[in-house]
Amino acid sequence: MAHIRAHRVLPGFGLSLGFTLAYLSLIVLVPLAAVFLKTITLTPEAFWQTVSAPRVVASYRLTFGTSLLAAAINVVFGLLLAWSLVRYRFPGKRLVDALVDLPFALPTAVAGISLTALYAKNGWLGQYLEPLGIKVAFTPLGVLVALIFIGLPFVVRTVQPVLEDLDTEIEEAAASLGAGRWQTVWRVVLPTLLPALLTGFALAFARAVGEYGSVIFIAGNLPMVSEITPLIIITKLEQYDYTGATAVAAVMLVASFVLLLTINGLQGWTDRRAARNG
Amino acid sequence: MQSGFEGWGRLLAYAVLGASYLFLMSVVALAQTSILNVSYDVSRELYKDINPAFIADWKAKTGETITVNQSHGGSSKQALSVAAGLDADVVTMNQAPDIDILVERGGYVAADWRKRLPHDATPYTTTTVFLVRKGNPKGIKDWDDLTRPGFQVILPNPKTSGNGRYTYLAAWGYALDRSKSETAARDFVAKLFANVPVLDGGGRGATTTFTQRDTGDVLVTFENEAIAIGSELGTDKFEIVYPSLSVEAAAPVAMVEKVVDKKGTRKAATAYLEFLFSPAAQEIIAGHAFRPRDEAVLRKFASRFPAIKTFSVVQAFGSWREVQAKHFADGAIYDQIIVKR
Structure with missing residues (x-):
């Protein structure tokens, strides 16, 4: 400790670290600990039975599957959007820039109801999609659409500032050194953006896993087909089954934590690789 | 200056x-005395009309001015809030288990709450009926029609909604009455749920799916909801079909002992609950499309409430506790049916 302190330029390290830990404990760790404490009142067998019931397992598959897919789609199109917003000038650019944040501000239930109205078989889009055999509302596809909607700003807003810092001169330098267009994108631009893209992916994914309000209206909520894990948790609460609800919540937390940790690790790896190459 | x-x-x-x-x-x-009525979602408009009537009645009888506050939400969620310390003087729910839980968790309500008021402490009932599109294009007459292959039935999730639970029980009771066999009843309900394309969280959500999203051939819901749809969206679009047999969904009410003792509102809370059974309140109840308990009031509104044969949950299933354990608990019959569809 003394060794660390000796090298700090600004004072107050101990105080700020202490505050950080206390604050984090109060806001994040204590509520999460409560979930785990409630869970361990179950016997291991009862716990396993609750979290491995076929219906619950089907809901993990849907929630984590669609969340990962939605985050991946958002990475691709969020990058495109961020690119257009940073690199191009077009009329109404500020308006588009502001629109990106709307999914943040909209109450999720409103998003869910509007999306359902849009994609139902008598909706603006649904009436053209249904004859083609594409059902969106009340299917897992609807869940995906809702998750893409709520996750988009996370990717755009994390990539945008990095892209703004990325000098076009670097691309010009690459071009003048004989790199082709794809080579420039692949070897110069993308590696720089990768950490930001990963962060955006992680944020969009984390948000999607816990999302309830917007999904519940469009999902159809059929067990084994379109029932998300948060609904399973709510259902258990409605039956006064607190421990069952916290057991499933604990599984979700651990799974999300492991996935986020992996993404963070991946980010560290890309940073180190970039440093080595640079 | x-x-x-x-x-x-x-x-x-x-x-x-x-x-x-x-x-x-x-x-x-x-x-000034104030009491809080913690209730379920759909009763919001009903109590908005009953409360001023009670306040006037209380003023006339005692000369005191009283305030009645109301809180509404999902029935089970509201019960949990009361168990967690929401200061409700009275609870007015749409299914008995949401009051029984307050007996079991912390003894907020007296164990014999059903005996404290007339009609097992249920001032009104409703029943499960069908709503079909105008002209009844699919010719739906009774529960059997709902199990026809390729048919789409809209109903709320029995796991999260009292409305959905009553629908399940109504179908089960009907099939049991016809076949006298539990196995046949189970097959019947399984066939019905195989026809369900969407499970909304609550009764109002199912209404939206059926009426606004144009999804489904029939909506199975409470009579009061079906009548409300008619008056909200026009009787030219939908019509109600009464099945030959259905379930009686009685709305139970009770006093929260711990709270009234703490606040000293026992007298007012008792009067409030008793007022719900008075002819004046029963008329308001009938006006909101719930079936009143008062025979005279029911006769007055006879055109609104066609006679329908119903059975109560206790008659057909013994008790709510048995219903919960046998049908709706995790891994019980409903779960088995819905997972295999």
């Missing part, structure tokens, strides 16, 4: 007057 001082003096006088007025008002407000 002189006048300026006077101005300040007057201002001070006004301020003192204003402050003492506010103080007096708050003392009056504190002295």
